Amino acid sequence: MKQILRLITIEWRKIYSYKTARVSIILYFALLAAMGYLVTVIEPSFNNISIELAKLGAYLFPYVWQNITYFADFGSICLGIIIITNITNEYTYRTIKQNLIDGLTKKEFLLSKLLVSLIFAVLSTLIVFIACLILGLAYTENPDSIFKGVEFVLGYFLKLSVFFSFCTLLAVLVRKSGFAFMLVILWRFGETIILGIEKFGSHSSFYLSNLLPGNAAANLLPFPSIKLQNFITGEPIFALGEFQAEYCIAAIVYMAIFIFLSYRLLKKRDL
Amino acid sequence: MFFHVFRENSTFAKIKNMNTVLEIDKLSKHFGSLVAVDDISFSVEKGNVYGLLGPNGSGKTTTLGMILNVVNPTKGTWRWFGKTHSSDSLKKIGAIIERPNFYPYLSAAKNLEIVATIKQIPFSRIDEKLELVDLLHRKNDRFSAFSLGMKQRLAIAAALLNNPEALILDEPTNGLDPQGIIKIREIIKQIANMGTTIILASHLLDEVEKICSHVVVLNKGKSIYCGAVEKMSNELGYFELGTADIDELVNTLANMPYFEKITRNQKLVSATLKTDLNAEELNRMLVNQGIFLNHLVKRKDNLEQQFLNLIKNETDITINNNRMA
Numbered sequence: 001m002k003q004i005l006r007l008i009t010i011e012w013r014k015i016y017s018y019k020t021a022r023v024s025i026i027l028y029f030a031l032l033a034a035m036g037y038l039v040t041v042i043e044p045s046f047n048n049i050s051i052e053l054a055k056l057g058a059y060l061f062p063y064v065w066q067n068i069t070y071f072a073d074f075g076s077i078c079l080g081i082i083i084i085t086n087i088t089n090e091y092t093y094r095t096i097k098q099n100l101i102d103g104l105t106k107k108e109f110l111l112s113k114l115l116v117s118l119i120f121a122v123l124s125t126l127i128v129f130i131a132c133l134i135l136g137l138a139y140t141e142n143p144d145s146i147f148k149g150v151e152f153v154l155g156y157f158l159k160l161s162v163f164f165s166f167c168t169l170l171a172v173l174v175r176k177s178g179f180a181f182m183l184v185i186l187w188r189f190g191e192t193i194i195l196g197i198e199k200f201g202s203h204s205s206f207y208l209s210n211l212l213p214g215n216a217a218a219n220l221l222p223f224p225s226i227k228l229q230n231f232i233t234g235e236p237i238f239a240l241g242e243f244q245a246e247y248c249i250a251a252i253v254y255m256a257i258f259i260f261l262s263y264r265l266l267k268k269r270d271l
Numbered sequence: 272m273f274f275h276v277f278r279e280n281s282t283f284a285k286i287k288n289m290n291t292v293l294e295i296d297k298l299s300k301h302f303g304s305l306v307a308v309d310d311i312s313f314s315v316e317k318g319n320v321y322g323l324l325g326p327n328g329s330g331k332t333t334t335l336g337m338i339l340n341v342v343n344p345t346k347g348t349w350r351w352f353g354k355t356h357s358s359d360s361l362k363k364i365g366a367i368i369e370r371p372n373f374y375p376y377l378s379a380a381k382n383l384e385i386v387a388t389i390k391q392i393p394f395s396r397i398d399e400k401l402e403l404v405d406l407l408h409r410k411n412d413r414f415s416a417f418s419l420g421m422k423q424r425l426a427i428a429a430a431l432l433n434n435p436e437a438l439i440l441d442e443p444t445n446g447l448d449p450q451g452i453i454k455i456r457e458i459i460k461q462i463a464n465m466g467t468t469i470i471l472a473s474h475l476l477d478e479v480e481k482i483c484s485h486v487v488v489l490n491k492g493k494s495i496y497c498g499a500v501e502k503m504s505n506e507l508g509y510f511e512l513g514t515a516d517i518d519e520l521v522n523t524l525a526n527m528p529y530f531e532k533i534t535r536n537q538k539l540v541s542a543t544l545k546t547d548l549n550a551e552e553l554n555r556m557l558v559n560q561g562i563f564l565n566h567l568v569k570r571k572d573n574l575e576q577q578f579l580n581l582i583k584n585e586t587d588i589t590i591n592n593n594r595m596a
Contacts, residue, residue, distance in 0.1 A: 010388050018376050089374075098372040101339045102389045102429075103361040271341040 007112035008119075010104075014086070015116070021082055028078045032124060035072060036131030057236035059139040062149030063224070064132050066241055069156040070221045072128045076160050079120050080167045084180045087113055087171035097271045106266045110168075114259065117164035125157040151243045155220035162217045162251045165258040172262045188214050213258075216250040290317045291353060292437045292468045293338065298347035300333050307333045309492035310347070315437070315470060320463045322479035322500075323472040324578060325489035331472040332369060334489070335441055339366050352436070362390050365430030366439035371422040375415035379406060379425050382414055383432060390433045400428040404458060420451030427458055437468040444478060456482065480574040490582050503577050507544040510553060513566030523560055529553075539566060 015021045040059070043050040053059070058067050090096040099109060132153065137143060166187075170180040191214040198209045210219055222241035230237045293315040300308040308330040315321055325331050336342030338349050340361060351360035373382045383397045401407040404424040409417070417425065423443060430438055440459070444452040459482055463469055473479050479486065486503060488496040496503060514520045517535060524533050524542050531545035550569045557564060572580070 006388060006391070010385060013377075013381065013385050013388065014374060017378075017381050018374070020376075093374060094370075094372040095374055097341050097368065098386075098429075099389060100341050101361065101366045101368065102386050103358050104389050105358045108358075268343065270336070270343055 003108075004111075004115065007108060008115055011086075011112045011116050021086065024078065024082060028075060028082075029123060029127065032072060032075055032127050033131070035075075036068075036135060039068070039071070040135070054139060056231075057139075057238055058224075059135040060236055060238075061136040061140045061143050061146055062240055063236065063238040064136040064139070065149035065152040066222070067224050067238065068132045068135065069128055069152045070224055072124070072131075073156060073159060073221055076124070076163055079124070079160070080163060080184065081177075081181060083113075083117055083120070083164055083167045084171045084184075085177045086116065087168060088175055088177040088180060091175040092177075094271075100271065107263070110172075110259075110263055110266055113168055114165070117161070117168065121157055121160040121164060124160055125153060128156055129153050149240055149243075152221060152241075155243060155248070158248060158251045159217045159220045162213065162255045162258070165255045165262075166213065169258040169262045169265075172265050191215050210247075211250055213250075213254040216247045216254065219244065219247045220251060291315070292317050292351070293470075294350045294353075295334075295338065296348050296350075298334065298337060298349060299345045300330075300337060300342060301345045306492050308337070311489070311492070311494045313487050313494050313497040315468060316485075317436075317468055318466055319485050320459075320469045320471065320483045322483035322486040323470055323489065324476065324479060324486055325474070326582070327474060329489040330492040331489055332441055335366070335368060335439055335470075335472060339368065339439065341368075362433060363435060364437045364439065365433060365435035366441075367423075367426040367430050367443060368439075368441045370445070371426035373414045373422070373425065373429075376413060378411045378413055379417070379428075380410040382425070383429055386429045386432055392433050396432055396434075400431050401425075403431065403461075404428045405454070420447050420454065423447060423451070423455060424458070427455070431462070435467065437470065438462060439470045439472075441472045442474070443471070444473070444475065452478075476573075476575045476578055486574075488578065488581055495581055500574065503574070503581070507547055508569055508571040509541050509543040510550070511566065511568040511570060512540045512542065512564055513538055514562055514564050516562075520557075520562055523557065523562060527556070 015025070040054055043052055045051065057063060090099070096109065100106065104112075129150075133146075136146065167180070167184060170183050171177070174180045174183065191209065191212045194212065195207060195209040195215055198207050209215055220243075225239045225241060226237050227239050228237060291314050295314065296312050298308060298311045299306070311330070311334060323331050323334070333342055337344045338351075338356075340356070340358065349356060352363065354360060374385070377385075379401065380397055383400070384394060387394055387397065398407060398410070401410050404427050406421060406424055406428060409421065414422065414425065427440075427443070430440075443459070444455050447455065456478065459469065459471070463482065469482075471479065471483060480500070483500060485498060486496065486500050487494055488503075512520060512524075517538070517540060520540055521533060521535055524530055524540065529544055529546050529548045530542045532543040534541050550567055554564065554567060
């Protein structure tokens with residue numbers, strides 16, 4: 001425990017005193033927290049018809065859990081950039097070398113970076129959880145089952161964690177922030193294309209490429225589906241998606257693989 | 272009787288071990304087909320200042336990288352303070368490799384705070400060490416705003432933060448202006464006087480000569496000498512002589528049995544010794560022969576010459592071996 005605190009202090013000193021990182025982190029969490037309020041104000045419009053999401057029941061329990069986590073997930077790319085730069089900077093400034101010479105082990109180095117990711121993921125999850133809870137309580141008139149659908153918050157946490165460990169691996173692998181970031185995006189496109197090819201001309205309830213890391217993570221937070229016919233009957237138009245345990249397991253397995261590969265790379269490479 | 276001897280020996284071994292700061296045993300590093308460090312073995316005794324010498328590409332930095340845990344060795348072992356290597360032993364030493372590496376966006380003090388947290392030592396030492404390298408007045412300035420000399424001094428302060436038992440400096444004066452070099456050299460001497468063991472890698476030989484008591488010479492990845500500076504060459508030295516009548520001097524010297532080579536250059540004669548002879552003796556003999564000197568110096572080759580000789584011998588041996596093969 002003492003060691004973990006020491007590693008967190010080291011990272012805190014590296015990140016917090018770095019103005020760019022500090023400002024973007026504060027901005028990200030402030031926006032994430034503000035999102036809970038902003039979504040009630042913003043009225044997206046299609047063909048001049050403005051849509052009041054609240055009136056459509058977007059913030060009702062249990063749909064609010066899925067809707068908000070899906071929406072909040074777009075912000076994870078910002079944290080991904082911070083995590084990548086935080087690692088690649090160590091290579092650019094060659095401070096990783098100095099850290100190791102000063103007596104940090106490679107294991108401790110990786111652990112300190114993973115701890116930052118974990119803290120980011122936990123904080124984001126907490127904020128999103130609270131935002132969902134407040135929104136749901138404010139809009140649902142007779143909330144009888146508040147925590148139905150809360151598993152999407154766990155999905156959100158897992159998706160962030162697996163994405164951050166993927167960013168860590170790419171940052172350690174290519175050691176240049178621009179390239180690492182480019183790889184993250186290309187990889188995501190690549191998986192989507194592979195899934196598209198598999199889906200082309202075949203109808204099945206299960207696609208193998210859904211188990212690729214990015215697709216599996218994406219399936220943790222399925223796109224909120226809408227039943228437009230319910231609009232006429234006055235029922236909530238949102239339909240609760242299915243939270244699938246196999247993608248949870250896939251995400252955890254991928255996370256372990258990414259962390260293991262990062263460690264192997266660090267260990268084997270000369271600095 | 273037997274037991275007695277045995278015990279004495281083991282005590283002796285222990286004492287010897289306690290004074291050994293670093294022991295390198297058959298260390299090798301291959302980068303693909305390139306052999307950067309080839310079976311190096313040497314040891315560093317406590318309290319001495321070691322110079323690690325060698326031309327560029329002779330494996331100095333790679334060797335230091337391995338014993339500092341940033342380069343994975345291909346073969347071989349090393350021991351710090353008689354113990355198998357661990358990151359804890361790194362906390363007892365201080366090291367700077369190649370150039371100062373710090374977070375450019377952080378102030379000097381903030382950078383040292385990170386080092387202190389890694390080494391698990393109190394922050395109270397930060398000001399003390401900044402004072403030692405004359406940077407206390409700049410402690411809150413960003414590292415990126417420092418000149419190279421200041422960066423290098425900050426690196427020394429960082430390396431000293433844990434009051435290390437051994438200090439490793441890799442080319443600490445590289446790229447500095449003369450004042451910067453003098454300042455760093457003074458700091459190194461000051462540290463050496465405190466009894467800290469220092470390993471100084473450099474290709475600036477006069478620098479090593481001014482600071483070091485011992486040298487390790489590397490060439491093409493092999494260690495070709497390890498020991499005291501003055502024992503590096505077993506040559507007896509040479510005399511530099513001057514007088515009014517140079518010709519007569521040369522003739523007289525040639526008739527003496529002590530010299531293997533006599534050369535004259537302009538106003539001076541240099542005579543290389545083949546048997547030992549001190550300057551007083553020579554002066555007396557020359558006076559007896561009616562030659563009065565206006566210049567008499569007994570010299571040994573400087574480190575540069577000795578170093579070049581060593582490297583040259585090595586190369587000659589290699590060439591000969593190749594020819595024989």
